[in-house]
Amino acid sequence: MTQWDDGEHLGVGQGVVASSSASAPSVVAAMLRDLEVHPGQSVLEIGTGTGWNAGLLASRLGAENVTTVEVDKALAEAARAALERQGLKAVTVVCGDGFQGHPAGAPYDRIIATCGLHTFPRTWLEQCRPGGVIVVPWGTRFTPTEATVALTVSENGRSATGKFTELVQFMSLRAQRRGMPGYTDYVTAESREKAARGVTALTLEETIAGEWEISRFVLGLLVADCTVIFDEPQDGRRPVWLCSLADDRSWACVLFREDGQESTLYQYGDRRLWDEVEAAYAWWREQGRPGLGRLGLTVDDAGQHLWVESGQRVLPVAW
Ligand SMILES: C[S@@+](CC[C@H](N)C(=O)[O-])C[C@H]1O[C@@H](n2cnc3c(N)ncnc32)[C@H](O)[C@@H]1O
Known part of the structure; x- marks a missing residue:
């Protein structure tokens, strides 16, 4: 970690929100592999951080071919100085919102x-x-884990498509940080009284236990606008909350039994969130439990579409 709380936290201890870091070298290497860069090509990076990844790109492509955008002024200045010390002064370091890209250097x-x-x-x-490659960590709010995806831009430049490659965890683009809902905002006394009781035979392990399990990533692709919160285990049960991030404020709580027997659950609101998870799990199972190499993303004028098997089957959720 090289910055906490957008620079507001100072000192050696941890802050609340990790806001910048040097990424793990194995992840940096895998993303650069997916990017398939060749000498002389121009690259735009979003998220300069320390400047290390921009430095690697500059060493391969020539510093004048690399533009990198960092939202945080102090980080952008420090990265510019670090690149200069390495003889890579010609890298264009821009302080701004990377969501806008950097049109001045395009295409x-x-x-x-x-x-x-x-x-x-x-x-x-x-x-x-057209024909260019865009590599991004893309994820949902269902899990803190994203998957990298390498999108190839179509010949008419109006869409880009590609497969997911690796599970990763990145700091979110500032404007797209996951806000965690407060417990009391969701679980009012009234909603507790009205919640519908049910049971599930699915276990925590096969569905949403692991941040690094493909099952949770895939269920997140199918259960939109929903986040998962784990509670402390009590009396042999692990309560796990599902909260809708849409205005409906629906919630579900599954009291997962540690002995693997059927678990009791409660659901409240217009959405039946655990029912949505069960339907998503059944769909994934019917498809033969596709993993990252069989799942992908297409972006076009109409939005974002997730698919299985090179676009043959589109996931039944609009993003
Ligand atoms: C994991 S770090 C990047 C690591 C970096 N590539 C390196 O080599 O050190 C993520 C960076 O993205 C930056 N960031 C977040 N939102 C951004 C945005 N909207 N535009 C540009 N940079 C952003 C953060 O400030 C942070 O420095």
């Missing part, structure tokens, strides 16, 4: 985001050449 052959997003910006499509 780029490649665009890489090193912050997580769940809404893909049109500007990046407009600023990348």
Whole structure:
């Protein structure tokens, strides 16, 4: 971690929100592999951070071919100085909102985001050449884990499509941070009284237990506008909350039994969130439990579409 709380937290301890870091070298290497850069190509990076990834790109492509955008002024200045110390002064370091890209340097052959997003910006499509590649960590609010996706821009430049490659966890693009709902906002005394009681045979392990499990990532693709909150285990049961992030304020709580027997659950509101998880799980099972290489994303004028098997089957959820 190189910054907490957008720079407001000072000192050696941890702050509340980690706002910048140098990414794990294995993740940096995998994303650069997916980007498939070749000498002479121009690259736009979103999320300069320390400047290390921009420095790697500059060493391969020539510093004058690299533009990097950082939203935080102090980080942008520090990265500019670090790149200069390495003889890479010609890298263009821009302080601004990377969601807008950097039109002055467009079109780029490649665009890489090193912050997580769940809404893909049109500007990046407009600023990348047809046939170019855009690598981003894309995820939902269902889990803190994103998956990197390598999108190839179509010949007419109006869409981009590609497969998911690796599960990762990035700091979110500032404007797309996941706000966690407060417990009392959701679970009012009145809603507790009105909640419908039920049971589920599904276990925590096979559905939403692991941040690094493909099942939770996939269920997040199918259960839109929903987040998961884990409570402390009590009396052999682990309460897990599902909260709708839409205005309806629906919630569900499953008291997962540690002995693997059927678990009791409660659901409240217009959405039956655990029913949505069960339907999503059944759909995933029917499809043969596709993993990252079989799942992908297309962005076009109509929005974001998730699919299985190179676009043959579109997931039944609008993003
Ligand atoms: C994981 S760090 C990037 C690591 C960096 N590539 C490196 O080599 O050190 C994510 C960065 O994205 C930046 N960021 C977040 N939202 C942004 C935005 N809207 N535009 C540009 N940068 C943003 C954060 O300030 C943070 O520095």
